[in-house]
Amino acid sequence: MVTDGVKHSMNPFDEIAVEEAVRLREKNVASEIIAVSCGPTQCQETLRTALAMGVDKAIHVDVPAAQYETMQPLHVAKCLAKLAGDLKVDVVILGKQVKLALLTKIQSSMFTCVARTLTNATEYK
Numbered sequence: 001m002v003t004d005g006v007k008h009s010m011n012p013f014d015e016i017a018v019e020e021a022v023r024l025r026e027k028n029v030a031s032e033i034i035a036v037s038c039g040p041t042q043c044q045e046t047l048r049t050a051l052a053m054g055v056d057k058a059i060h061v062d063v064p065a066a067q068y069e070t071m072q073p074l075h076v077a078k079c080l081a082k083l084a085g086d087l088k089v090d091v092v093i094l095g096k097q098v099k100l101a102l103l104t105k106i107q108s109s110m111f112t113c114v115a116r117t118l119t120n121a122t123e124y125k
Contacts, residue, residue: 008042010049013095021093022054030091032056036083038076040065059083 010018024030035050037043038061047058061079063071084092 008045010046017093018050018053038079039063039068
């Protein structure tokens with residue numbers, strides 16, 4: 001598959017996760033939003049989109065193109081679990097694919113996956 005010159009964009013499930021995180025911060029339920037993207041340099045475009053949507057910080061985990069082509073959601077999930085532990089985050093809101101990998105492969109109480117938009121901040125407690 002040729003990906004040279006192809007613009008990387010955020011998938012709809014990740015867009016929903018970012019939008020939900022921004023809503024949580026607006027309701028003072030969250031204090032900081034960090035977006036993470038694992039992949040080649042082109043993934044930085046996706047992080048810029050997240051920053052434009054209201055994310056506070058962006059982390060790019062550089063994955064060489066050859067490794068990126070064989071990368072599975074479980075690989076991303078393990079990377080996110082390590083980052084979440086290192087950064088001592090309280091809640092992680094994810095898109096669809098990585099969420100499933102986390103739920104099935106990584107046993108960690110720090111991950112809360114939002115499957116629908118919640119309208120009341122008390123639902124997070």
